[in-house]
Amino acid sequence: MNLRDRIRDVVRQEHARPLNEPVLVPVPFDEAAAPSAPAIADALCGAFTETAAGPCFVVEREYRAGTRHGSMYIGEYAGLMAESAASGEVLAAGLPAGEPAAPIPWLFFDLETTGLSGGAGTHAFLVGCGFFDGEVFRTRQLFLTGYAVERAVLTALTGLLAQTGVLVTFNGKSFDVPVIETRYLFHRMALPEAARVHLDMLHPARQFWRRKRDPRAPVRRDALARWHRDPDGDASEGDRCTLGALERSVLDFHRQDDVPGSEIPARYFHFVRSGEAGPLEPVFEHNRLDLVSLAALTARGLSLVAGGHTAAATARECLALGRLYERVARSEPAAACYERSAELSARSIGAPDKHLVWADALRRLAKLHRRERRYAEAATSWEALISTPGCPPAFVAEATEALAVHHEHRSRDLAAARRFARRSVEDSAPAMAREARKRLARVERKLAARAEAGTMLLPADRDER
């Protein structure tokens, strides 16, 4: 066997491991077929624009106010954005209150890449940007026509980001932003200074629209392992929190003939080898729809925040709102949201996670009251929590302990304190039981002391609180 054959042997053997099967057969590189500028412009309906680092291929589109996206029109989303922009600070910590003064207040940002792993060899071949311009939504997609022109793409992006107030992504904190940063670092280019505020919609979206996993439901070990790799991969449609799933369940938008994400890198590699840009057009469309959906979800999220507890349609949205308010230390609207959430979930029928939402809302409400030193209200919430069947045991334990503390130190109702302390001892996990037993012993000592002193548990005593 000569060296060439042996190398081929080695390569084939190694490569036989299941990588993501390319959908399109690799085409041997053909110099004559190298992507020519007019052909690309033709296939993708874009044009080259000049940057300091050379020409960059850009595809621009606009979505008019009357275009429908799911259950609402682009104009409506634009309206929601405009009305609610001031509430942005609740969604994105660190966001300056009031409307950002940048020419593009909110830039929606989504990358298509040559791989999901990150690292020096992962390229962003399509940098999708979108923004509202009055009632119109515009997309501007920067395309990497060859590895050699990456600096031009990044230069063009720097220009766009310089005009941007808030960068909005979906899962961008862990994917899109690190990937694009790596590209700047790779070329030793300065990271864009502007758009320091980044709103990653994944986290608020999870809170608003994703059903809770019932902690009492058994979790299979292998399912758990899969979950670690892909947090949403194992969930059923209603639980999934991918942009695609939310766009169906929240926006009621359903795509036709969308290109599957797993095919996207292969289509780009095919273009690199053959110069054929045609198969990339659906990828551009996919990216644009992602941008529109991201903008629509953001508009919905912002309007929820702006509207407060009255705007929320479901117990789950209300609970999520409360948490967002609490995070930016606005406890009054937060408490209102929790109360409303408990109310809504008590009334709702059929939602599989209703008791969880309800219990979580009450627990958060109780803790919020306690932090605000409204102890009586806190106690009322804790009591409501334990008196209803179906409450998760962990919450019951927490509430019992909180009530024991409350009655021992605040209401000084030692009999009640003893009742809760006893229950606490029974319910606690072994690790916590020692504390609980200590408390019970102490309460009993106090009771005994009180009995010795001839003090009865008079109503007056209880009114002290």
Next chain:
Amino acid sequence: MSSPDGARTLNGPSGNRRDTALASALGYLAPDWLQERADTPDRHVTAVRRLPAVEAIFAPFPDGLDERLRRVLERRGVTQLFQHQAEAAAHALARRHVVITTPTASGKTLCYNLPVLHAMLEDPASRALYLFPTKALAQDQLAELQSLAELMGSECDRELGVFTYDGDTPQDARRAIRTRAHVVLSNPDMLHSGILPHHPRWAKLFENLRYVVLDELHSYRGVFGSHLANVIRRLRRICRHYGSDPIFIGSSATIANPRELAERLVEHPFELVERSGAPSGEKLFVFVNPPVVNRELGIRRSYLSETRRVAGEFLKRKLQLIVFAQSRLATEILTTYLKDDFDREPGGAGAIRGYRGGYLPIRRREIERGLREGAVRAVVSTSALELGIDIGALDVAVLAGYPGTIAATWQRAGRAGRRSTRSAAVLVASSAPIDQFVVQHPSYFFEASPERALIDPDNLHILVDHIKCAAFELPFTTADRFGRHDLQEILGILSEEGLVHRSSAAAEGLDDEPAGEAWHWTSESYPADAVSLRSVSSDNFVIVDTTLEPRVIGETDFTSGLSTLHPKAIYLVEGRLFQVETLDFEGRKAYVREIDCDYYTDAITYSKVTILEELSASVDASPTDGEALATPEARRLRPEASHGEVHVVSRVVGFKKIKFYTNENVGSGELDLPEQQMHTTSYWLTIPAGLMASLPFAADDRRDGVSALAFAMRQVAQLLLMCDRQDIGISVDQSGESDGATATATAATTAPRVFIYDNYPGGIGFSQPLFRMHEELLAHTRALIAGCPCESGCPTCVGPAGQTGPLAKTAALRILDRLISPAPLGSGAHGEPATVAESRS
């Protein structure tokens, strides 16, 4: 304290007490130990050697060393350096790559910390990367470096960030470390899969990288070393991209070829510093062979019981010791034995501890501290404590079983040893062939040079894997080179598979080089994930315990998967026994269940080797090898030995059940498993047909003799090559037809061949050296067989009696006698010239 590395010196008043205690224990174990005596292979104590005390050799701080650094060292009690420290630092400061081989506890860390800290003072932007073979070693160094860095902070007003960066580093800390760490302590695996592929995020490190430290260099041999050499190729490529050119400082235990190994790993000339200036007290080295209890079967008293007795003598006399065991199981057994004996003594509780991989880090740190402070009197450890973890200076090292290599034996023995008082090391041999060879031939151990560490960075499988990783990290240009093979050709083939694509290169922003063409990575995979540095193939079998809830309890690389995980195989984890119930070959899973039994299994593998190309006659192509032994002239001197490329087909056809402790064969089974094929390199011995014909035995006995010879040769080859058991494979071809020549009808006997091949696809560089050591191989094999007291074969020499045939041992010895005849073949002394020629036709 004025010792040059600030090490604790705990001798003082108790030094005398310890000396007396040691003398008493040795006097009991080896009565006439004070006189070093001739080796006595047939006695209980086969050797006693005295290694004289060594005086310290000091040297001044090298010229040009930063004044402030000198002050920092003085504050730590270091007023002068040992000679090797000064020499190593001087080389590094003069920008020469350097490798240091000095014994344990000689202050080697200062050899590299000195130039590194100097560079940080000179230019605060400077960075250094330290690579350790294990995470534990990096942790051990962290504390030492951090305390130095703190002193630098207070003395010189310099913030110095020292961090470990490995699989245990929390995600949220990583970003800070990437920019703030001046010294990054990591391991080759992390550099390979976590740092190099993300080099843009490490730009600060790579732009300013002044030093790369390779600690415990000797552990980078075989597959691991071959991978590391390629990781270093990638590292240096990235450094060039960022405009840095770091100096490499290596430190190694004593091996035969530290400089050669460093030069093959880094592909640059190295300076060697091998004379230690550190003082050491006198050391006694004692070899103990447990007495034979069954002469016929060649069974000796259990070496673990013997170790318990020996360790007990030292423990009784309140000496502090370390016991090295060969496996996790043996570690646990010995720990139990010694605890039984000593835990109930006053103050004995907690004084005996076990130590091995798998213990939680916090527990390990506690034991290490206990050893340094004296609260732990004895530790029983696997090889985990062999490398440079700081456990202070102990009185005695007891080695339960020969560690497998001369280098590792010295390394372990070196864990006992004080700067000024006497210490001792005792080797207790097990009944394994290598142990028996060493314990009965002490001179081999004491006089031979330690092993050579061998690597083959241009193994195609390994090279291609790293070319993929490198292409992911940075596009290759059409002028680039990487390794010995033609890079452009390999890239062309990778391109056919769609992994890379050649197109115009991006113009570099920094220089005005005209943009040419480059190979870009065009796959969505992350190639480093598919490459494990510790084996050739990252393909492996996962072992699933189904006793209760299914859970994964281990993994085994593909190569050894079939022979250790076949159905009904016994799989051992931490002393627990599992039986394989089903092997899912396609899914690469073995389902096991815990059982209780008194045997383990040994697979019977049938393998057939076909010679593809004989290389021994060709001139040596390896660039670093000076000696050109494989010339036609050399070939004439050793007609029966060859090496070259072979094709190995192997199949696990059955297994034997072997009883624990006695090694009795208690049953067997047949298996039907898929065949494995491999292209690799091999050494082979052809026994001339004439020689075979001249043996005064029946045909069957002659065949047995060849099998017996092969069995023994394998053991010796392992000894000579400094490799693990699974690194080499053996195959015997009794037909003599492996090169395609048909045996002539007239020759009733043929020329059998014994193949010893590299058990890795593509070969890992053992065959050529083994070919060169051919004479040694035969001589040692003969010594092993001749020196064994058994009558007709035992597991220690030619294989267990009853399996090898009654005359196998005798026949094997006779074959060796003829092969090693002092007169050159062809002189007529043995009357075989004609048949030799015939067999070679």
